[in-house]
Amino acid sequence: MLIADQVGFRYSGVTVLRGVNLRVEAATTLAVTGANGCGKSTLLHLLAGVERPSEGSVRRAAGSRVALLPQRTSGIDGLPLTVAECVRIGRFTPRRLLGRTDRTRVAEMMERLDIAHLARRRLRELSGGQRQRTLLAQTLVQDADVYVLDEPTVALDVTSRQQVHEVFAERVRAGAAVILASHDAAEAAIADQTLDLAAS
Numbered sequence: 001m002l003i004a005d006q007v008g009f010r011y012s013g014v015t016v017l018r019g020v021n022l023r024v025e026a027a028t029t030l031a032v033t034g035a036n037g038c039g040k041s042t043l044l045h046l047l048a049g050v051e052r053p054s055e056g057s058v059r060r061a062a063g064s065r066v067a068l069l070p071q072r073t074s075g076i077d078g079l080p081l082t083v084a085e086c087v088r089i090g091r092f093t094p095r096r097l098l099g100r101t102d103r104t105r106v107a108e109m110m111e112r113l114d115i116a117h118l119a120r121r122r123l124r125e126l127s128g129g130q131r132q133r134t135l136l137a138q139t140l141v142q143d144a145d146v147y148v149l150d151e152p153t154v155a156l157d158v159t160s161r162q163q164v165h166e167v168f169a170e171r172v173r174a175g176a177a178v179i180l181a182s183h184d185a186a187e188a189a190i191a192d193q194t195l196d197l198a199a200s
């Protein structure tokens with residue numbers, strides 16, 4: 001599904017990643033681990049295609065669709081979006097209006113991640129965990145072949161974390177690849193393979 005070959009990355013000449021190799025098959029999970037600042041977010045951006053490597057290559061299966069949950073999302077707090085609107089954005093495409101399937105998917109995911117009762121709240125009125133569940137829902141309502149998730153459960157309580165992990169497992173069983181960055185050993189343990197960036 002996705003191959004990184006000798007990937008390197010520099011910010012303004014400062015090397016952050018060097019010689020990263022990985023292969024993620026369909027229907028598997030990869031956890032990217034390592035200390036603060038070792039380059040996990042940078043690698044995820046490269047894998048999702050929002051940045052290009054300074055060296056090496058990232059190749060994805062032709063036509064594969066990527067859904068990204070970034071780590072830094074504070075910019076959206078200034079927008080006058082409700083929770084429901086934020087989740088619906090995950091179903092937007094340039095080609096058509098949202099239909100019944102889209103609305104059903106949004107409603108189901110909001111129920112599953114326990115944010116349905118918050119539908120009309122503004123993002124800036126949410127707790128950290130409620131906000132994170134909203135952004136997760138926006139990512140998980142997307143029909144993607146590769147889900148790239150940067151510290152997806154960082155602010156979540158145990159129950160919410162389990163609910164989110166169940167959705168990941170379902171997507172993997174359905175054939176998607178899940179790539180997540182995490183500091184949590186228990187979360188990394190749900191993955192089929194782990195890339196420890198500190199050790200690479």
Ligand SMILES: Nc1ncnc2c1ncn2[C@@H]1O[C@H](COP(=O)(O)OP(=O)(O)OP(=O)(O)O)[C@@H](O)[C@H]1O
Nearest residue numbers: 011012016034035036037038039040041042043071
């Ligand atoms: N836009 C940027 N410009 C310059 N340097 C950057 C930029 N973004 C990140 N860096 C630097 O690149 C390095 C890797 O950052 P990155 O965010 O990828 O690490 P991380 O492993 O995800 O960290 P954390 O665990 O703290 O989230 C850090 O040293 C950081 O200071």
